[in-house]
Amino acid sequence: MTRLFAAEWSRLFGRRVTLVTLVLIGTLLALLTFGFTLTRSTPTPVEIELAKSSAASAGEIWDRNVDRCSKVQSGLENAEPGESFPRGCDYGPRPTPDSLLDYGFSFHRQWPSLYYTAAIVLAVAGFVLGASFVGVEWSSGGMATLLLWAPRRGAVLGAKLLAACAGVGLISVVYLGLWTAAFMAVAAGNGTVSQMTAGEFGSLLLTGVRVVVLALAGTTLGFSIASLGRHTSTALGVGVAYLMIYELGTLVLFSVVQTVDYSQKFRLSSYIAAWLTKRFTFEADAGHCRTGCVPEAAGFSGSWQQGGLVISVVVAIVVAAAFVAMRRRDAR
Template identity: 65%
Template sequence: MSRLFAAEWSRLFSRRITLITSLLVGTMLVFLAFGFTLSGSAPTNDEIASAKERAVSLGQLWDERTEHCGRVQSGLEQAQPGEDLPRGCDYGPRPTQDSLLDYGFSFHRQWPNLYYGAAVLFALAGFVLGASFVGVEWSSGGMASLLLWAPRRGHVLGAKLLAALAGVGLLSIVYLTLWTGAFMVIAAGNGTVSQMSAGEFGSVLLTALRVVFIAMAGTALGFSVASIGRHTSAALGVGITYLLLWEFGSTVVFTVMGTEDYAEPYRLSSWARAWLQKGIQATEANPATGVAKSTFHASWEQGGLVVLVVAIAVAAAAFVSMNRRDAR
């Protein structure tokens, strides 16, 4: 197994599509980082004064809501009819002057959205790499040749899957490290970098690990679907169809209808978002109709578990298909 893994690891990084995909992802990240260097601007005295005043009032409201939520969850007070309190009384960070100054680039304020965007990019890249890594083996006859000297099909497919997961995970870690460092330098150069506590840096690290997990899950899905279909195009076709018809299509349909998004609990992206954002507490109402757009609730544990189960289930189907078919 170790020899198979070493051979597949070497093959993964010697493929042109791995190099091209890595360059495209790296170029995209560079352009995004460069774009933020152009957004620096200094706030005026009036903007600073306004932000300070708003921070005081919003901070008091944040304190009141947090205290009330804590007393309700402790049983000291009763919740108001229709009142929806967040899990763990998580109202987000306390409003500050810096968070209310909408100017330039602040790593303290904007890093979560940066990481969520990176998760989407890495997951898509991982899906393509995973699908092409095994798909080309089936379509070119390389899998049949490989099974002549390594006839244990489960070991062969497992070594390929582990190499793809490890490779995408390593690339994600390297890119996230370089990207985060670049953004912190940009924020410091613009004079907008904020003082971050050890706990906040811990949140950055944990979110980065969540991003890597999503990238590896996307890799596993692309790899498994391509192995089942025995061609790269099978995975790409399934992936594009799923995104267009279900992820985007169902969202557009319920948005146009102006009703609750009944499909949200059944979209994989909803659970991935819950995993990345440390839970979802959504009770947004449509201003025009007053009808709730979404009542989807999920913790980060539930989100991660659903994504993991789906990836394992599809991978298990690939192994079953591998053992039942002739490698021709």
């Protein structure tokens, strides 16, 4: 198994598609960094003082709203007629001077969206690399040749999958490190990096871990689907079909028929969003449906634990199917 893994590891980084993928995601990082550099500007002392004053006033209002909501939802106080509160007293983050400053790039304010962008890039890259890594072996006949030398089908497929995941994991960690360093360098001119607390840096690291895990999940899905179809194009076709027909198709369908069905519950993208952002909430809009309406107060929300569980189950099912097919079908 060790020799198989070492051989597959070398083959992964010797493939042109891997090198092209690295160049593409590196180019994307360079372009984004350059773009944010153009929008960077340093706030003036007057703007900083005004932001501090506005944040203090907004913070007091935020505190009162959260306190009032908590008391009402816990039953300590009764709501006034016409008074409504967001689900879970979610008024968003407490206003800070940095969030109210109207200037260009701020790492402190914008790092979550930057990491979510990196997650999409790495998950797609992992899906393509995983699919092509095993798909080309099947389509070229290399898998049949390899099984003559190492007839243990499960071990061969497992070594390939492990090498693909380890390679993508390494690429993701290095890429996220460069991604963070690049944007922190852009923000350094604004002095915004120093405003992040230890807790916020901890949240950044945990988000980075979730991004890497998502990239590994994408790699595993691409690898397993391509192994089932024995061709790279199978995985790419399934991925595009799922996005275009199911994710976008159902969105268009439910918007046309105007019925609230919580279709988000049955979309993998909802749970990916919950995994990355730590929660996902969909509020029902009963005022725009004709039939089958749900109560106006109803809604659907998911936590990052729920998102991780759903993603894990989907990946596990597809991987199990790939290994079962590997054992049962001929190698040609």
